[in-house]
Amino acid sequence: MNQPLAGPAQVPVLALGDILLVSLQGELHDGMAEQLQHDLTSRVSASGVAGVVIDISGVDMVDSFLGRVLGEIASMTRLLAAHTVIAGMRPAVAMTLVELGLTLPGLVTALDVDRALELLSSGGT
Amino acid sequence: MNQPLAGPAQVPVLALGDILLVSLQGELHDGMAEQLQHDLTSRVSASGVAGVVIDISGVDMVDSFLGRVLGEIASMTRLLAAHTVIAGMRPAVAMTLVELGLTLPGLVTALDVDRALELLSSGGT
Numbered sequence: 648m649n650q651p652l653a654g655p656a657q658v659p660v661l662a663l664g665d666i667l668l669v670s671l672q673g674e675l676h677d678g679m680a681e682q683l684q685h686d687l688t689s690r691v692s693a694s695g696v697a698g699v700v701i702d703i704s705g706v707d708m709v710d711s712f713l714g715r716v717l718g719e720i721a722s723m724t725r726l727l728a729a730h731t732v733i734a735g736m737r738p739a740v741a742m743t744l745v746e747l748g749l750t751l752p753g754l755v756t757a758l759d760v761d762r763a764l765e766l767l768s769s770g771g772t
Numbered sequence: 773m774n775q776p777l778a779g780p781a782q783v784p785v786l787a788l789g790d791i792l793l794v795s796l797q798g799e800l801h802d803g804m805a806e807q808l809q810h811d812l813t814s815r816v817s818a819s820g821v822a823g824v825v826i827d828i829s830g831v832d833m834v835d836s837f838l839g840r841v842l843g844e845i846a847s848m849t850r851l852l853a854a855h856t857v858i859a860g861m862r863p864a865v866a867m868t869l870v871e872l873g874l875t876l877p878g879l880v881t882a883l884d885v886d887r888a889l890e891l892l893s894s895g896g897t
Contacts, residue, residue, distance in 0.1 A: 659795055659830035659860065661885045663788070668885075670784055670795035705784035735784065760786045760793075 657682045660690055665697045666767060668760065671713075672705035680716045687720055691727045698767035699724050702760050704735030714749045721754050730755065734763040782807045785815055790822045791892060793885065796838075797830035805841045812845055816852045823892035824849050827885050829860030839874045846879050855880065859888040 658679055661668040667690055669683065687699060701717065703709070721731040733756045744751065757763035783804055786793040792815055794808065812824060826842065828834070846856040858881045869876065882888035 657830070659797065659827060661793075661795060661827055661829070661860075663885060663889070668786075668793075668795075670786060670793075670797075672784065672795075672797050702784060702786055704786070705782070735786075760788060764788070 657686065660686050662690075662694070662696075663700075663764075665694075666764060667691065667694075667696050667699045668702065669699070670702045670705060674708075675706075675713055675716065677712075680712075684716070684720055684723060688723050688727060691724050691729045696729055698729055699731040700757075700760055700763040700767070701731065701733050702735045702763075703733060703740070704737065704759070706740065707737060709736075709740050709744055709749070711747065711749060714744065714751055718751060718754060730767055732757050732763040732766055734758070734760045782811065785811050787815075787819070787821075788825075788889075790819075791889060792816065792821050792824045794824070794826045795830060796826060796828045799833075800831075800838055800841065802837075805837075809841070809845055809848060813848050813852060816849050816854045821854055823854055824856040825882075825885055825888040825892070826856065826858050827860045827888075828858060828865070829862065829884070831865065832862060834861075834865050834869055834874070836872065836874060839869065839872075839876055843876060843879060855892060857882050857888040857891055859883070859885045 658669055658671065667687065669687070690696070691699065699720070701720065717733060724731045733754050736756060755766070757766050783794055783796065792812065794812070815821070816824065826845065842858060849856045858879055861881060880891070882891050
């Protein structure tokens, strides 16, 4: 069922109280990645949210590009005093990342969104 | 930036406490719609969640197919004692739906995910 389809112009950023949630699905293209970074940083600075959760359970392949984008988002939000947690990484994705030598340093991960929210509320990041 | 891209094999269903959250993005194909309905109904019946929030802020065009899918999901979850709220509909989408004669009867909507969660927690559905 993984046929090509017209993707969204941009990835929606959902507000959950003082947390921003992004659900990445399928492939992330350059334009969408830049748009997402712009949306997240502006939303974080405007609303002063405590954290950002990026769920990648809908992503079945992470390449060096997406890895860099996620790392940049984490760094950007940290500069804006918000923590970013990557949630829902598939085991196969983790295996691929390590095999590619992409250990995503500086990225905080959680098993799922619930645990990511707990992590952010407990200040565990 | 709305170029075609390889879409996800399925739409991820995120658990937020006793709420399931789905962020629809881009187009929903038949296979993905069936998969989503199957995932949601099985998750609802297995975990006994109180509600389902489907955010469509990433959807810039709702046709009769997606309208029917959303309506079916709402009916299915209601039979399983859970309420479904559609969140984040774009004004242009609402206008298109009404022009198409698709008023989505039986569907509860909220302006955004936060308000949808409030609605579900207050039992306003």
